[in-house]
Amino acid sequence: MATLSPTSRKTLLFGGFGALFLLIAGYVALGPDDGLRQPLQYNHKIHVETAGLICTDCHQAVQISPSATIPQLETCSLCHSGEPISESPEERRLLEFVSNETEIPWKRVYRVPDHVYFSHRRHVTRGGLECVTCHGDVAEFTVPITAAVTPVTMKHCMDCHREHAVSNDCLTCHR
């Protein structure tokens, strides 16, 4: 069996560490590619501050159905049709969607697993929760949402339920 000289052993050792370091550095710098890139650089802040919209103007079903709904092209085209109303290149891209009548392929960020029943209607109408409670201060967001502000975990749900003295019985949410 061939034996390694002390120098080559050292080279091997440092080489190994070096490769490991590069791998970790690369992962930290580039991050895992979660593939979440929204199709348009939507700016919530402008819509709230300049256009004076409120959440329910676009997320229309939040008070009447279990899902809050991502707005469809029809909702956008209520304001954006024909001539652009701003200088933004993103609006031009939106108008392309409108003129082509193709839905914008928004990526859904907040998702509960299929064995959990979550109702926006109940939380907003009955529970009186503000959107900010779970979604963060969206009105200040200048870039589209690519990651959940609040973790969608059972612990998070249960902590809030406990705080507000709401039932934590399994069957309240699990199905």
Added chain:
Amino acid sequence: MPKWAMVIDVDKCTGCGACVVGCKMENNVPIVDPVEAQNGRVMFWMDMMTTTEGTLPNTHTKRVPKPCFHCDDPPCTRVCPVGATYRNPEGLVAQIYHRCIGCRYCMAACPFTAKVYNWYDPKWIDGAEIGNPDVSRRMVGVVEKCSFCSHRLMKVKETADLEDRPITDGEYIPACAESCPAEAIIFGNIENTESDVYRLSRSYRVFRYGEGLGVEPKVYYLARRTDV
């Protein structure tokens, strides 16, 4: 606090099996292939207990629908090592699939064989892959059983809650009761003295399976006959 119970009128039941089909469709209960079914791995939440007596041509078939009895003192919940099955304050015996480790103690403890085990990842026939989105799909290695369609209760509760009123009698019924053409399955809150379930559970025709076991099933059967 309501307590949900069921009455099955065997005198009215024609044994058609609509409740079995309705339940399978509602709850995404997998259809097991005939070979595995022969091995005793058939999956039903609402089972049709069938016995045939006598010899041909003089036979007599008896059919009795059997869901989970949602016992008031359930033996299955006592043996579960992980708390995946428990009796909730409204008397529903729940099964939380993502907590289940598949040990099947509960299946052994249930005197009525109401629970079934997922031996395989379910295979769906063409067109049935989507199923009912209100009910989660179970994965291989967990035990499942009739839930009294508790997902329906969630929705009814929400509506009643928003309208600030109690749940009315007959507003929340499981799929089997809804699909029964003979109206032999009656469902409701047994604590409500004006409900049909309360009235019928005090009928002279009433009997329950496993009466001597002390498990207090909440499914009451009605029959004039004594041989069911």
